[in-house]
Amino acid sequence: MTLHTRLAAAVLVVTTMSTPPTFGDEGMWLFNAPPLQALKERYNFTPTQAWLDHVQKSSVRFNSGGSGSFVSATGLVMTNHHVGADDLQKLSTPEKNYLRDGFRAKTPAEEIKCKALELNVLQSIKVVTDEVNAAVAPGLPAAEAFKARQAKIAEIEKANADPKKGVRADVVTLFAGGQYHLYVFKKYTDIRLVFAPEKDIAFFGGDPDNFEYPRFDLDICFFRVYEDDKPVKPEHYLTWSPAGSKEDELIFVSGHPGRTNRQxxxxxxxxxxxxxxxxxxxxxxxxxxxxxxxxxxxxxxxxxxxxxxxxxxxxxxxxxxxxxxxxDPKLMGRKVEEEKRLREFIAQGKFDGAADAAVAFDAVAKAEKKRAELIKDVTLFENGSAFNSGFFGIARTLLRATEEKAKPAGDRLREYAEARLPSLEFRLFSEEPHYDDFETLKLADSLTLLATSYGAGDPLVQKVLAGKSPRERAFELVSGTKVKDVDFRKKLYAGGKEAVDAAHDPMIELAQLVDAKSREVRKEFETLVDEPKRQAYSALAKARYAMNGASTYPDATFTLRLSFGTVKGFKEDGKDVPAFTTMDGLYERSKDQGNKDPFELPKRWVEKKDKLDLKTPFNFVSTADIIGGNSGSPVINKAGEVVGIIFDGNIQSLVLDFIYDQEQARAVSVDSRAIIESLRKVYEAGDLADELQGKAK
The missing domain is CATH 1.10.287 (Helix Hairpins)
Structure with missing residues (x-):
């Protein structure tokens, strides 16, 4: 894809300060702007367009907040146990705890349909920056500019979505408003659980080992995608590497990093x-x-x-x-130097848009000051932290949906745009379980937070508590609401605002009581924080393009990205940390910790130890640039074959939110060889291993 024409033109007039903006294997790259030059120069490898299309359409986004991939011709999807954990818990019963004990479907009939799980597969990308920007007239006040932009985005999404065919369309904001891309997805909602290991092996080491390395986790989970009650047969899926990976090998990660703040x-x-x-x-x-x-x-x-x-x-x-x-003064010092370099370039005024970029830093600083003033109101009211209950979320969705659907597209809150309603309705009418005692606990605590944040004498706090203690009020709301009943939700949703108003449901009435405040805070935030920052960062994005050329990437936005790197260990406290761990290290780690929680091995892993090749690589690290949301991403080699699956980063990788570091930061993966070894010899799931390895039944 070509870049926005004004940005490209800006690049042409610049001949100075063209130092590449990336370091080492840095980059969460767009599939329509891959790092071809860097790959060619560093690794003598240039992926073809067919290779990129294949990887893109084999990659899967989980609406629960993770990544995955198609790994068989019959719709098998691989992700992490911790990405699938929410669904494992929802499917569990008092008698069967799938999150703790694992699950295996020995036949297709035993595969269990998930509740409220939606998977998206990116089909196409189109740059729509000019269309979106053209909808905002120059000099338009922030509130009107925001409204005009949202109306155009909703129009584009509606024109390209087709709910009857499972086609979802999202306009994605990149470079904080510097670009807008239309992402068209194939959406799947009939997702069935196939296999999950025990949590004790999927999250071996628990919180003490989380974000650490060496690791010994079998953090995997398999689902199957169905349509019309039959497994889908995807045109694109990833095949299994027969040899796995090796030290210093070039690998790729295709996934959905959630959010970074590097720009x-x-x-x-x-x-x-x-x-x-x-x-x-x-x-x-x-x-x-x-x-x-x-x-x-x-x-x-x-x-x-x-x-x-x-x-x-x-x-x-x-x-x-x-x-x-x-x-860390060194990290912040590097960010200060990067900004200084950009400021000096902007001051030269050698590109179109330099005047807007020159004032952008002050605009962001002003917006951040306002953001600090609004953080409490936004968090507690609009983000719902003062009403921490799934039932409140359902009630507010019903309330707002029936109001927003009656409005013109440009006047709606974005999550209620026409193209987004099918996914919203899928979640709203799901049969996922909620538990009154748990909901009461969380709601009582959040109402306490509300009262202590504003004072018990605050008029709105007093109305919310209605003369009761937070615990009493929470119990009253949870025990009295009917939104826990899916048929009741459907009736109100179909009946519109009149039906919602006439419901006299305590949780809906709470949502009505605080909605004016929530909407007021949201509008203030969108107008005085979001929109000024969007315009400022758009100007700065043009400046960066002018300074660095096209060899850059946007911050993560939970959209599909391609990262690359090599399998490589690192030094920690002067000691070499090897790239790979092996299965014998798992047993040694458990023994050293007395085989006690969270280092206790599942019974079958103890019993099947003598069946395993203990030299099998278990986990490995690489320099690939990842962040939260990449969990479940496939790790592939140059041939596009699976060699692993991302499940974590080491403790040194946590700064990747803000800045890339290749010296110690590492992505942590489950090795593909450990997956097959475990399936065949611990779980006796040879049929599943055969499916992954493409062996005929």
């Missing part, structure tokens, strides 16, 4: 360091104590809260690592 100005990084991350960590610590204590009370509590607690712990550890990076 942020120093002012925005300072906001994250001083305000954003500390505030988030306070809430994560609070929730970890709350749910952790509750989970320890009974086995049932642990089963119900296990997956949410894992996510909280994982986020807490990741944000601590990110905050440490922001507090």
């Amino acid at each position: 942020n100005t120093v002012a925005e990084l300072e906001y994250l360091r001083d305000t954003g991350y500390p505030y988030l960590l306070q809430r994560l610590n609070r929730l970890e104590v709350l749910i952790g204590s509750w989970s320890e009370r009974t086995a049932q509590n642990r089963q119900r809260g296990e997956e949410e607690l894992f996510g909280i712990k994982n986020s807490r550890k990741a944000r601590i690592g990110g905050l440490q990076g922001l507090l």
Whole structure:
């Protein structure tokens, strides 16, 4: 794809300061702008367009927040156990705990249909920057500019979506508003569980080993995609490498990194360091104590809260690592130098748009100051942290959907745009379980947070609590709501605003009570933070293109990206850390820790030890540039064959949110050879191993 014409023109007039912007194997590259030159220069390899198309259409996005890939001709999808954990928990019963004990379907009839799981496969990419920008007249006030842009985006998405054929269309914002691309997906909603190992081996080492290396985790999970009650037969799927990977080999990662902040100005990084991350960590610590204590009370509590607690712990550890990076003078010093270089280039005024770029830094700084002022209101009200309950989320979705659907496209909240409604309805009407006791616990704590944040005497707080303690009010809301019934939701959704208003449901009434405040805060944030930053970063993106040429990539946006690197160990505290671990290391690690939780091996792994080739590579590290959201991404070789699957980064990789570092930061993968060895010799799942290896039945 060609770049936006004005950006390309800007590049042509620049002859100075063209130092490449990337370092080593840095880059989360767009599939329509792959790093062909870098790959050719560094590794003497140039992927063909057919290779790129094949990898793109073999890659899968999980709406639960991870990545995966088609790995067989009959719709088998591979991802991580921790990506599939939410679905494992939803499918579990008091008698069968699939998250803890694992699952295997020995026949197609035993494959279990998931609840509310949607998979997306990217089919095409089209640059629509000019169309979107043309909808915003020069000099338009921020609020009107935001509305005009959203209307055009909704129009483009609606014109390219086809819900009846399972076609989803999303306009993706890249370079913080510097570009807009239309991503058209094939959407699948009939997803069935095929295999998952026990959690004790999928997350061996637990929280102590999380983000560490060496690792010994079989973090895998397999699903199958169905359409019309039959397994799909994808045209594109990844085949299995017969030999796995080796030290210094070039590998690729195709996945959906969630969010990075590498192009942020120093002012925005300072906001994250001083305000954003500390505030988030306070809430994560609070929730970890709350749910952790509750989970320890009974086995049932642990089963119900296990997956949410894992996510909280994982986020807490990741944000601590990110905050440490922001507090590192060397890292921030590098960001300051990068910004200084860009400022000096802009000051030369040698490209179209230099005047807008010159004022962009101040615009971002002003927006970040406003963001700090709004963080409490946005977090507690619009983001719903003051009403932490799945039932509240359902109630607010019903309330807003029936209001938003009646509005013109340009006036709607974006998540209620016409093209997005099928996915919203799929989630809204799912049969996923909610538990009254767990919902009451979380809601009571969040109402306490609301009261202590604004004061018990605040008028809105008093209306929310309705003369009761947070615990009493939470119990009243959870026990009294009917939104837990799917048929009730469908009736209100079909009946529109009148039906919702007449429902007299306590949780819906709570959503109605706080919605005006939530919408007010959201509008203020969109107008005074989002839109000014969008325009400022768009100007800075043009400046970066002018300075560096096209050899750059946008920050991660949970859209499909291609990363590359080599299988390589690293040094830590002066010691060499090898690239690979092996199966015998798993048993040694367990023995050294007394085979106690979280280093306790599942029974079958103890019993089948003598069946295994203990020299089989288990996990490995590479220099590939990844971040949260890449979990479940396939790791492939130059032939496009699977050699592993991403499941983590090491502790040194947590700064990758802000800056790339190849010296120690590593992506951690499960080795493809360990997957086959485990399936055949531990789980006696030879049929599944045969399917992965393309062996005829």
